[in-house]
Amino acid sequence: MRGCDMPFVASRRAMAGALLPALLLSACATAGSPAGAPRPHYPAVDVAAEGETAPVGTAKADAADDPAIWRNAANPAASLVLGTDKKAGLYVYGLDGRVRDFSPAGALNNVDLREVRMADGSTRILVAASDRNDRAVPKIALFWLDGATARLSAQEPIAFLPAGHAPAEAYGFCMGGPRATGEVARAYVVLKDGTVSESRLVERSGRIAAEELRQVKFATQSEGCVVDDATGTLYVAEEDVGIWKVPLAEGTLVASALARVGEADGLVDDVEGLAIARQGSKGWLVVSSQGDNAYALFDLETGKSAGRFRVSGGSLGATSETDGVEVLLGDFGPQFPEGLFVAQDGDNAPLAQNFKLVSWRAIRTALGLR
Template identity: 45%
Template structure:
């Protein structure tokens, strides 16, 4: 039998096909959350507002990882405070109010984070922190002691399983003296729970469940008005009463797609300043943020802004989660907004490949000036 001789051209073609096949198989095995769902996102379409600072990029390099922030500041001493940020591939980051990292807690795939002060645990009022945990299928809870000197250290407190399709969105609230946790499943199924301290950690008691309709994530509770806002990514923002007796009754605050919101509709945050309350929503599809005043009988639309480069930080695109806190917060005398940035990339353009991600800090005064609030 004569030996078979393969041409260089055949070998090259075979290697190319094999490589493409292996690459395709590897890509198919990748968790879709490993890639940004806002790749090559449009740069900001709202009124420009300059960034005031930023955190370091999260440690999960070259993956879609940073997701949702939250802010705490000491009312008695607003120079004391924390910014929390989830890495949805790895855990929870804790930063100071200038964005410098203080802690990292490796808790698995934490998606959304929220907090409430004044939670009674271990014999004193503490900061209750909760985050949706996609690895374990429930809520990871943490505590921080506001009376501790310096920046309070965040520590693990416990875990509670939930009944939604897959833990995705999460928010905390207060109804009178009671604390409430809301878990939004990736399929748009929502469960609301009462949160109390048990013998060895947190206890959740389910109060109600309802369906939003399709994939949803962002949520926020207005404690003062007893309202729960939920973002249905392709449809808009819904208002529910926090009272579980109201079931699934709701009203549409703003639809999408519209002049206000370009899907996906993502993070939601509330900012209170004196007698005014503002709802801020991430319009991910055009890298903008829509604002409503919501302390009145009906919401009043106030405009849209986008975060452009400033203070050494690059522009913000494709935001998932956001947080806002009014009043003095560190060096921000009237309030702070923190938003996830899909690409921590200096000089990025509309064609920039998204990789590293972080959180940007925005002075609320610049937003008010830009929108004439």
């Protein structure tokens, strides 16, 4: 799938009072493992989890889904992990795994957060999630997070923003930094039909509004996405196919395939959560290779495989069938001195699903990353 570059074909339609391009992508790759075929189990090094969250409230179900991380620069050990229970709402956890807050907002699937600059000069923590309470009307649910109290601004979302065409189901979600004057961030909602809708988030009298800009359509079901602000690139996981990279420069956009299911890169469908570990000019894309309970890394500069690992061993056990992942480098206190990796655990029996916390230093050392 490498080297398969595809130009976007633009059409035009009225949107938010202006004509904006709707971008459609025709995939040039076929699906991954045939139905019923045994999935491969590629080699990977083992890394033990050093922490875990309390289980989500929905028991005996596939419920925990996607995490996000807020780093407390003033007190790194007081940083927070957010996680969705896609049947019940949104959790806020401390690094000790204990629940700090919960919003019973219902079917929230993927979550992301950004520190945004407001018009009055203040900086606030904006939390947003793909909302699936209405499977025919895609929306983004918004919250404010208070880092000092570890509490969400309200038990219910502060707003619901439109996200893409209807009827469609909001599925994956990620945010990127502002790319134009007047924006606080960019939002990317992955609809279950493979459409990715990009919106600019703007502040209007202290409230956040969305203005849809353009769309890109992948051929089959997609979910995981992440933005690398350093290069202005969106990465999208097409579950049975592989990973696409989409430069976010204005004008004509071209998507190229980074890695394909079943190739030497070691991706086993479904390809699920995506996260970026970046420190200065060096960075890696971290991918949930759900089909063989592993995580694959790709060098963001070269696009080449940088190794694979599994969360296994230790007193907290292994992760399996991981949906969402997140990673953030930096000091998170003595337990996570170089950064934190968080993965949803699809089998935390006999308890409900939860999220495992892993030291980036342990991952980096096991894979020999420099």
